[in-house]
Amino acid sequence: AIDISKLRQETGYITLDTGYKNTGATMSAITFLDGEEGILRYRGYPIEQLAEKASFIEVAYLLIYGDLPTQDQLDEFISSITKHTLVHEDMKQFFEAYPAQAHPMGVLSAMVCSLSTFYPESLDPNRSAEKKNRTILRLLAKLPTLAAWSYKNSMRHPFMYPKNEYDYVKNFLYMMFAMPTEDYKVDPVVVDALNKLLILHADHEQNCSTSTVRIVGSSQANLYASISAGISALWGPLHGGANQAVIEMLEKIHNDGGDVDKWVLKAKDKDDPFRLMGFGHRVYKNFDPRATIIKKAADDVLEKLKIDDPLLDIAKKLEKVALEDDYFKSRNLYPNVDFYSGIIYKALGIPSEMFTVMFALGRLPGWIAQWKEMSEGGEPIGRPRQVYTGEITRDYVPITKRG
Numbered sequence: 001a002i003d004i005s006k007l008r009q010e011t012g013y014i015t016l017d018t019g020y021k022n023t024g025a026t027m028s029a030i031t032f033l034d035g036e037e038g039i040l041r042y043r044g045y046p047i048e049q050l051a052e053k054a055s056f057i058e059v060a061y062l063l064i065y066g067d068l069p070t071q072d073q074l075d076e077f078i079s080s081i082t083k084h085t086l087v088h089e090d091m092k093q094f095f096e097a098y099p100a101q102a103h104p105m106g107v108l109s110a111m112v113c114s115l116s117t118f119y120p121e122s123l124d125p126n127r128s129a130e131k132k133n134r135t136i137l138r139l140l141a142k143l144p145t146l147a148a149w150s151y152k153n154s155m156r157h158p159f160m161y162p163k164n165e166y167d168y169v170k171n172f173l174y175m176m177f178a179m180p181t182e183d184y185k186v187d188p189v190v191v192d193a194l195n196k197l198l199i200l201h202a203d204h205e206q207n208c209s210t211s212t213v214r215i216v217g218s219s220q221a222n223l224y225a226s227i228s229a230g231i232s233a234l235w236g237p238l239h240g241g242a243n244q245a246v247i248e249m250l251e252k253i254h255n256d257g258g259d260v261d262k263w264v265l266k267a268k269d270k271d272d273p274f275r276l277m278g279f280g281h282r283v284y285k286n287f288d289p290r291a292t293i294i295k296k297a298a299d300d301v302l303e304k305l306k307i308d309d310p311l312l313d314i315a316k317k318l319e320k321v322a323l324e325d326d327y328f329k330s331r332n333l334y335p336n337v338d339f340y341s342g343i344i345y346k347a348l349g350i351p352s353e354m355f356t357v358m359f360a361l362g363r364l365p366g367w368i369a370q371w372k373e374m375s376e377g378g379e380p381i382g383r384p385r386q387v388y389t390g391e392i393t394r395d396y397v398p399i400t401k402r403g
């Protein structure tokens, strides 16, 4: 292997690769992705098989510990998670201090970081493997509760406590949608669709939020702080925020009269900052394998739930027009996973400000697995270099002599 620091000392060169388009930041045994061929595998298992056959919690185990669990291992994993689903009552009060219109991603990121203050054992980078694992289980268990409560808070609705006899996905839906005064039944179609969506989002190698988690963790910051940083990175509309941006774009097109061609023209106009949200991907340049799976799931859900929504008609038209257009074809711009995930979330009754929170819920096992791999592999602190382009040197000028 090339010793980069020796090479730099000898040559004085620094590699400049803005956006890290061709720079590997780490070695990883978690997720394999081939953007040209449209292949995605977790720990060697094709995403198509996992989405079809596995449960989200099984996939979480696979990503974090490296292999699919046996029945005993899975039972033990689920029962350990179940012990930690409650959130400290003092933390519950934090929610109430946020304004009702607070974006749930802002609340979620802050709440996850706050967990470190309630569990100080997470702060010690040299703690035992058992304590490290407890930190992981706590986070996996509490994120659905925190996510659902961030939504309840935005509605000023009463918080629902976890029902531990429910599985991971059903419990989350219950905490999101149940009300103390109503008898809430979780629809199995919705549970299945959400299970699939969470699996598809569970890891995606060194994307913006995952790289953030690894780089923050490389300073030996605790797991909660590292994941909180990942949640913030995910929030942006060019990353996880794209699913919310898709629905907002469809609403805009609808309110403007539904002329899809006009908006496609706008997206192609280089003087117009508008981009078609949910189209294009940094790595997939032929198709996004997750989009293929999710498109089918979206069709199934819409049919089973008998949903008739003008926004979905616009989405279908947009997909068709863009796929046939030379601008999009020549740049390999296809609908990505977020184009369809926003559509499914909307059909499931999940409000658009919660879409990126749903993404975070799915991505959590991947972030944890990547943080664990980074810390166990003893990676050095992440510290990129730069190519300086500013003034070389200047003498200080008193304020009266400036200008």
Ligand code: ACO
Residues within 6 Å of the ligand: 237, 238, 239, 240, 242, 267, 268, 274, 275, 276, 277, 278, 279, 280, 281, 282, 283, 331, 333, 336, 337, 338
């Ligand atoms: N609409 C219109 N034009 C686009 C779009 C789009 N959605 N995406 C890319 N282009 C154009 C660019 O203007 C550029 O054109 P040019 O070559 O004439 O200058 C060309 O396609 C290449 O685009 P880049 O921005 O260089 O591609 P990059 O790999 O840096 O960006 C990204 C990828 C950020 C995903 C981009 O396609 C985009 O902004 N898409 C919309 C937002 C989105 O859906 N994000 C979700 C990503 S998936 C995820 O996070 C799970």
